[in-house]
Amino acid sequence: MESPINSRLTPEPNHPHRRDNLSFGFPIFLISESIVFLSFFITYGLLRSQNPNWFPPGITGFDIPRAAINTVILVASSGVIILAERALRGRKLVMFRRLWLLTALMGVIFLIGQALEWSKMPFGLDEGLAGSTFYLLTGFHGLHVLTGVILLMIMYFRSLVPGNYDRGHKGVSAVSLFWHFVDVIWIILFIILYLWRG
Amino acid sequence: MQTFNLILLAIFAVAIIFGSHWLGQQAYNWLPTPATAEADYVGHLFSFLVTLGSFVFLGVFGMLIYSILFYRVGNRDTSDAPPIRGNLKIEATWTLIPFILVVWIASYSFSIYQRMSLLGSLPSVHLHPLEAPAHAQSSPTDGQPEEKIEVVAKQWSWTFRYLDRNVISHELHLPIDRRAHLLLQSEDVLHGFYVPNFRIKQDIVPNRTIDFRFNPNRVGKYTLYDSQFSGTYFAVNTANVYVDTPEAYQQWLAGAAARPILPPAPANVEHNQPPAIPLRSNWPTIQPRNFP
Amino acid sequence: MTNISTSHAGEPIQPLQPNWKRYFSFSTDHKVIGVQYLVTAFFFFLIGGLLAMIVRAELLTPQLNLVDRSLYNGLFTMHGTIMIFLWIFPANAGLANYLVPLMIGAQDVAFPRLNAIAFWLIPVVGILLLFSFFLPSGTAQAGWWSYPPVSVQNPSGQFVNGEFVWLLAVAISGVSSIMGGVNFVTTILQMRAPGMTFFRMPVYVWTILSAQMLQLVCLPALTGGAVMLLFDLAFGTTFFAPFKDGDPVIYQHLFWFYSHPAVYVMALPAFGVFSEVLPVFSRKPLFGYPFVAVSSLLIGVISIFVWVHHMFAGATPGWMRMFFMASTMLVSVPTGVKVFAWVATVWRGKLHLKAAMLFSLGAIAMFLFAGITGIMLASVPFDIHVNNTYFIVGHFHYVVFGTVTMAIFSGIYYWFPKITGRMLSDSWGQLHFWLAFIGANLNFFPMHPLGLQGMVRRISSYDPQYTGWNVVASLGAFLLGMSTLPFIVNVISSWIQGSRAGDNPWKATGLEWMTTSPPPEENFIEIPKIPTKPYAYGEAHRVTSDSSSI
């Protein structure tokens, strides 16, 4: 057999293969997480197509304008977080912090909007499938927004520690990815919950 | 040496071919007495599966046993065996052969499935199966109208309603050589309709009616089991099924119409008088509901 | 020519077990966590086995005469749940935790802290499940599938009932598994030592990679289903309520979309163990290594598309039955590649029938049988007859016990010297094997004729015509129960006073054998170099860590 040991492969000292595990593992986790949502979406789609009379009598659908405002806010926040990341890459830490906080704020506004939406719903969780699915889907998504806000805040406070983001900012990219994920899920939700009529 | 090995291999192959053929023939006896036209088909399929399965099992297991018997070495022998890493030709063969075998198994199963569908069993759940069987010879209905029988499962009893006759019963009577047409329903949870001698089974989903047909062809008394777990008294949720001669069937119908009151189901009996048992949990249970 | 660099040759043997207390601490060392997993899982194996013993005792006679109906239903539900979620999963996770970093030449896993958290969720799941026996409602009693509507009937009326706790436990176990999945996949793809290319990885690592990727893609469907079921149970939603527009069949699809791949999550690591053990004790390279490795991925991919074979007798339309029949049968092709490769590995080898080897060989024989009954089950018209009968119970115990559990034992006999630095007694191991092998076959073979005759599963009393085979099965089960005793004695006494193993007692080639037994804190004193393909038995100038070429 030919010589198997390739000098190219000689290891460097000190943790040579500690690659960037977070940036690798976190997207894997998100794939997994999106399948939970997928299972909800599929259940919703099947149930809804099996039941022509989806909404309780007197209701034809959800109020779109209110939810649309919320949608715009969340989608916009995805743009803001991109700007924040760019600022960080440009080492403009103050700008980064501001935009970062703005993202979190927009998330909070979205959550408040959701709470309003819930309080105005004409039916409860246990009053038929329209209610069951609506609260489950938006609730589970809302939980993710809340998680996102908390992660944003943690990262914000970390950025206050001097020198913390000098050596890279894996956590920031991961949170940003998560935020985009939450955003995409919401767009799907908006389409299947609000725009799907008939 | 080479030829000797080949002869040995040939003997082995012939032996397992005969062995698996023999097992395949025996397989008919491993199933309960068939009592429907469907059961005969399943019997042939099972025999075929056992034959092929035995062939694969005996073949591979034989090689394994041979190696274990003849290639073991003592503790002292610390030498290595010849370093054979693989052989593409052999590997291609053993990828291909299972592939061919499963194509064979799948197509045979498919043809049996189709023949059973033609007989009317194996309902497609949402669509109504064609009323008229495509092959008249495969259906023993003799042009007589099918009798619709509503089967209602609940926790924990079976009720049979003969829709055209105004008969309600806790045992199922079917005339021989006439296609049985059941409408399966459940009032609470999933149940399953299963008579081992008939080789057919269907889960019953609450709030749906499932059309279910089969062709009894042997007179006798059989047992209907609940085959989908349905809670506390699942084990005793059984009923008697009779395949009758036409005369006996008419006689029974007449008698049953005159006797509308049904005795309590086994689950009710046991619930009211629990047997003496050393390990009691006393965990709460759904109450068995009354007949019918 | 191959060289396996040795990390320490000639160094004095270090003292064993410097500190046993670390096994009770929140350690982030993958080796400690591996042992924690294995020991915890084995504890639950005994509990799950004890429940099975009660089940078998009840089934010794046709009448109901040991436990009441509700308790019986709770027993098999808990038996199935505990065995799957608290024995096989964590035991596999334990072996993989211990071995994967060693086998790929890493110092630890990618996320050590996550790894520890994933482990510590396991006892939580266990405590929840065991504690549910003492609830006024009793444990969950709807089988391990927990099909609605029966699973959400809640006759106790209590909010915190057995089913509620069960769903909670399954959800937590799911979280733990996802953490584990992210961790293993990242570790294997990112942390391999320089030179450890994919086709130099041992098959065991391939199987773990495949199994964990399956876990990541499929498990969330069960989580989703469990969440909705929990809402139906506790908060009055109607996702699966048939009389309120819901659809119980959707739950079945979600459940099996995960729980079918779950059986390969259990089985793939077992295939990995066979692929490690057979070459060592045959003194031959693994036959067809690249194909055996890649077939793991193929098995994983195909198994995502077969789940409806658990619902053939359910509300399943004909085209679905036929499609899933074909896809199910296809699994036998990559699986066959593995089985044939194992047979070819022992063929003309120099076999040493140590306990580890016996367990692997016995497990392969039982897997062969189970695989063939599995292919029969995939044949729809036949499956309709035996679905939900003991034929199914027989089929899957040949895999979950006969294959996977035996493979785990094989792995323990093989790697125990590495883990503890001490040898297990081989003669006690042989005794363990024969009791287990004979017991298991006596126990699980009779289930096939019973099922063919029509004996339905999940019943606490049965028609007297089934008595004969049931008595054999129960006696076999008790023998199987006894078989664990020599194992327990062997492990405990060997761990304390077994003979020193040295670094590589089996003269194996795997990277895990190139470090000390037990390995040091960061596994290798030097970063190992990876020579060529694994399993270089019999190839010229192979150097093992004790420098003796054999």
Ligand code: HEA
């Ligand atoms: C580790 C677990 C494990 C494994 C590996 C398998 C492997 C297989 N199983 Fe099994 N199965 C279970 C665990 C497992 N199963 C469990 C737990 C259940 C029941 C759950 C419950 O209901 O509670 C179940 C139930 C189950 C059913 C449902 C039956 C029913 O409920 O009605 C079916 C149906 O198709 C099935 C099929 C198969 C097949 C085709 C394989 C294949 O992967 C087998 C492939 C292997 C071989 C075929 C042998 C080697 C191949 C060769 C030597 C090549 C040549 C062979 C041929 C051409 C035949 N299994």
Ligand code: HEA
């Ligand atoms: C996944 C792994 C797994 C394993 C390893 C086993 C192992 C065993 N199982 Fe299985 N079993 C399942 C998974 C498993 N099982 C599942 C998923 C179900 C379906 C559940 C359902 O229908 O929902 C099932 C169902 C099931 C049934 C069917 C029940 C029914 O349908 O009514 C039976 C019946 O015989 C049974 C028996 C056994 C036996 C005898 C063992 C033996 O191998 C066990 C051997 C036991 C030991 C080796 C331990 C012995 C312990 C002692 C002697 C005492 C120890 C002392 C203390 C703890 C203090 N099991």
Ligand code: CUA
């Ligand atoms: Cu298994 Cu599906």
Ligand SMILES: [Cu+2]
């Ligand atoms: Cu399966």
